[in-house]
Amino acid sequence: MISAGTFHVISTELTIGMFALSGVAFLLCMLKKGPDSREAVAHWALLGGLIATPLAIISGINASPGDGIDNPLLANKMLLSMTSAGLAIGVLIRRKMGAAVDARHAGIGMASVGLMLTTAGMGGEFSRGETLLLFVPKETVMIFPLWASIVLIILGIAILSKSAIEHRS
Amino acid sequence: MRVKVIIMLCVLLLSTTVSTANPGGKGDDVRSRDCAGSCHASSSSNGVSTATLDITFPNEVYAGLLIEVQTSIGSVDVSSNSMVGMTLLINSDGAKDLPANDGWEVVTDPNGGSNNYVEISDTFSSQNPVNRSWTLRAPSEPGTYGLYLAVQHGTPEGGVAMSGISDIQSVLVEEVPENLPRLSPGWEPTNTRGLGEETTITLETMNTDSATVELMNGAEVIVIPVVDNQFTIPAAVNPGVVQWRVILEGEGPTQSSPWFRITAQEPGWEVDETALYLQSIALFLLCAGLVIMQRPKNEDIIKDYDNTDHVVATVETSLDTISDESQSPPIPAGGIPEGWTMEQWEYYGHEHLEKMARGEV
Numbered sequence: 001m002i003s004a005g006t007f008h009v010i011s012t013e014l015t016i017g018m019f020a021l022s023g024v025a026f027l028l029c030m031l032k033k034g035p036d037s038r039e040a041v042a043h044w045a046l047l048g049g050l051i052a053t054p055l056a057i058i059s060g061i062n063a064s065p066g067d068g069i070d071n072p073l074l075a076n077k078m079l080l081s082m083t084s085a086g087l088a089i090g091v092l093i094r095r096k097m098g099a100a101v102d103a104r105h106a107g108i109g110m111a112s113v114g115l116m117l118t119t120a121g122m123g124g125e126f127s128r129g130e131t132l133l134l135f136v137p138k139e140t141v142m143i144f145p146l147w148a149s150i151v152l153i154i155l156g157i158a159i160l161s162k163s164a165i166e167h168r169s
Numbered sequence: 170m171r172v173k174v175i176i177m178l179c180v181l182l183l184s185t186t187v188s189t190a191n192p193g194g195k196g197d198d199v200r201s202r203d204c205a206g207s208c209h210a211s212s213s214s215n216g217v218s219t220a221t222l223d224i225t226f227p228n229e230v231y232a233g234l235l236i237e238v239q240t241s242i243g244s245v246d247v248s249s250n251s252m253v254g255m256t257l258l259i260n261s262d263g264a265k266d267l268p269a270n271d272g273w274e275v276v277t278d279p280n281g282g283s284n285n286y287v288e289i290s291d292t293f294s295s296q297n298p299v300n301r302s303w304t305l306r307a308p309s310e311p312g313t314y315g316l317y318l319a320v321q322h323g324t325p326e327g328g329v330a331m332s333g334i335s336d337i338q339s340v341l342v343e344e345v346p347e348n349l350p351r352l353s354p355g356w357e358p359t360n361t362r363g364l365g366e367e368t369t370i371t372l373e374t375m376n377t378d379s380a381t382v383e384l385m386n387g388a389e390v391i392v393i394p395v396v397d398n399q400f401t402i403p404a405a406v407n408p409g410v411v412q413w414r415v416i417l418e419g420e421g422p423t424q425s426s427p428w429f430r431i432t433a434q435e436p437g438w439e440v441d442e443t444a445l446y447l448q449s450i451a452l453f454l455l456c457a458g459l460v461i462m463q464r465p466k467n468e469d470i471i472k473d474y475d476n477t478d479h480v481v482a483t484v485e486t487s488l489d490t491i492s493d494e495s496q497s498p499p500i501p502a503g504g505i506p507e508g509w510t511m512e513q514w515e516y517y518g519h520e521h522l523e524k525m526a527r528g529e530v
Contacts, residue, residue, distance in 0.1 A: 068442055075440050082449035083456050090460025097461070108460055129194065143440060149447035156454025163461040 004062035011055040016120045018049030019084075023113030030106035039101045042109060043092060049116070050088045057081055060123070073126045075141045077119050084115035194252055197278065200286040202256055202263045202319050202334065218333030220245035220253075221298075222318045226340040227427075233309040233354050234345060235276060237427030240318050243298030248323030251293055256286040256319040257303065261334050268316065272308030279303060281360045281410065281432030293322075304358070304427045307342050315339045350377040350419035358429040363436055368402040377417045385412040385428065405433030498522055 025042035028034035057078065061069070069075050091109045099105055122138055125131035131138075144152070225239040240255065247253055257275065258266040268275060268285050279301035280287045291299045308314060315337040322331050345351070353373035362368045372380060372395065382393040382400045393400045395415070402411065412428040498518030505514045506521060514521075524530045 069440055069445060070437055072438055072440075075445055078445060078449050079452060082453040086453035086456030087460055089453075090457040093457070093461050094463065099463075104463070108463075127195075141440065143444050144448050144451070146441075146444050146447060149444060149451045152451035152455050153447065156451060156458045159458030159462055160454065163458065 008059035008063040015049050015052040015056045018045045019113045019116045022046040026106045026109035029101050072139045072141045080119040084112045087112035194288040197284045197287045216329045216331045218331040222335035224338040230342050231345045232311045238303045241300050247293045252290045253322040254288045258317045274306035277304040311344045348421035350417035361432050367404045372398045376419045378419045381416045
């Protein structure tokens with residue numbers, strides 16, 4: 001067996017590598033440069049990174065010292081990675097629905113990649129004490145009240161359901 | 170465009186810092202001896218520490234009882250963050266070297282935790298040895314045991330990860346005398362507390378008629394009465410460490426416990442984890458929904474089942490092919506002229522047929 005820390009390193013590198021590749025491919029899509037395969041690379045790499053993301057999150061929580069989430073960096077990592085994963089899933093489903101890979105689509109993909117890379121950068125600061133994200137307010141955590149989160153969850157489910165129904169029709 | 174990309178890459182490269190191993194430390198933990206991350210660097214980035222390392226045991230060590238062990242680190246120059254990681258180990262092999270493997274228990278480490286690896290920041294220098302106290306529970310089986318002190322640190326110039334380990338320091342662990350006043354084997358001291366709160370500690374003793382607690386307040390020692398095996402340490406106003414020990418009296422020889430340390434610290438960062446997890450799920454669903462809601466316009470939709478364009482293009486290509494083939498002149502009953510190829514017939518067949526019609530051939 002390997003420790004949660006080692007597994008977290010493996011899953012994190014897998015996630016970040018795939019997301020970084022996807023980000024470069026989305027950049028090429030936005031610039032309309034590079035080979036035709038850029039669209040396929042962007043989306044397949046995003047899907048690969050997305051699959052590895054839950055493993056990275058779970059192993060990261062298990063590997064963190066102390067009990068639970070006791071550091072603002074960890075809380076922000078959780079929020080950012082889930083936001084990034086949401087955007088990534090949205091991009092993939094939107095593409096599956098037949099959307100063209102235009103500047104808006106590529107921009108959302110790059111935003112997802114950017115959030116995930118920011119998450120990784122904060123992980124580096126948490127474990128090694130060093131970061132390039134000097135001006136990002138990493139120590140500030142904005143937590144919604146419970147009722148607001150529940151409302152947002154319901155809203156999100158409603159939007160997803162509506163989109164699914166419209167797509168089927 | 171290429172120039173911009175190159176400039177961007179240069180800026181990124183120049184913004185990185187040159188460092189080795191884990192300059193910010195790895196955090197206190199239960200760790201085997203390792204290279205502190207320097208194993209990922211080249212051999213020129215590693216070095217052997219010149220630190221003089223020592224472990225001092227008390228005169229008498231009884232099996233299963235608490236003892237205070239002093240460690241000393243001297244003759245060492247470290248990096249600008251003045252940090253040294255030190256580890257208590259039972260061998261120098263780098264495997265199965267945790268104190269627990271020999272039955273030792275780290276009850277209180279120098280930082281107030283219960284780890285065998287701690288990172289300390291102090292005025293390390295070649296002239297100034299730095300001492301730290303550990304509270305250990307001795308192995309439960311009498312015998313001769315040994316401990317090593319390993320260190321890892323940086324250098325003043327940076328760029329090199331240094332590691333070192335002491336010689337083995339042996340200690341004889343004796344059988345506990347039957348009537349020895351002592352703390353119960355299962356009793357654990359409190360290591361941390363919050364600011365502004367009194368700390369009441371309950372002692373569990375054996376073969377003890379009376380107990381007295383001594384609290385070290387700076388250089389002054391304050392005696393605190395023990396009532397019903399309980400005593401109270403006054404609240405701390407500022408973060409810091411106070412030390413106390415208990416004097417146990419009974420039929421056997423009077424015993425003093427090790428100095429226990431209680432670290433008063435600011436309350437840690439806390440978050441309502443339920444709210445955090447719910448918000449994470451909410452952001453996930455909301456972001457996915459909002460992106461999907463950006464439905465493509467009708468002209469952007471490429472429906473998998475709408476193959477009209479493909480079919481039309483295929484049919485037109487087929488018709489063109491058929492048309493091209495039909496341009497080839499019909500082959501007469503006697504076949505194409507001798508020596509002609511089909512390609513020649515396609516090009517010149519019409520002329521040959523016209524000549525045949527005129528009776529010239």
